Amino acid sequence: GAGVSQSPSNKVTEKGKDVELRCDPISGHTALYWYRQSLGQGLEFLIYFQGNSAPDKSGLPSDRFSAERTGGSVSTLTIQRTQQEDSAVYLCASSKQGGLAGNTIYFGEGSWLTVV
């Protein structure tokens, strides 16, 4: 597709279960970002990929969160042993390069995670 594609769009999971969220960036975009959007909290940076490597994991909130990117394309964000406070919209974004100044970053529509 032409835009950033995320799946699933909605996920309800039980506390303690693991979840995987998938992001398919725009073709040719080398930079990929994950953000988390909680109600009233804006967008929180989680992790940045340049190609397959993640030079910045500083935003991952705990060791239950991990992400990988293979083939310089699809990325998976994994949350282990989910907690209720993990409930949020997880947004993926991509851009042509990592230097954002002047480079448009495109967001997907997000994966809405609810932990019950």
Add this chain to the structure above:
Amino acid sequence: QQQVKQSPQSLIVQKGGISIINCAYENTAFDYFPWYQQFPGKGPALLIAIRPDVSEKKEGRFTISFNKSAKQFSLHIMDSQPGDSATYFCAATIKNSGYSTLTFGKGTMLLVSP
């Protein structure tokens, strides 16, 4: 620590009026200031952006005013329309070793009444 402070949290404007959203920052290393518009159920989309060496940028009904000495910038929406009703986020980027990450404000929910 919130690096970009955005206000107001919500805003109601009559159709045809001017919507004004303000942001302030502390980190002088920020080098690019975009605004994003988000409709319900959609991801944020770039609306307009400015660099710190420019004091104003206008695109159609949308204008960014930038005050470098005060470390403040604002979005003005002229002739606001009901279709402008959305959440608006200001953001700032800082370059780290060859790449940049976006730091967002907490957002402003704008409602333009018919």
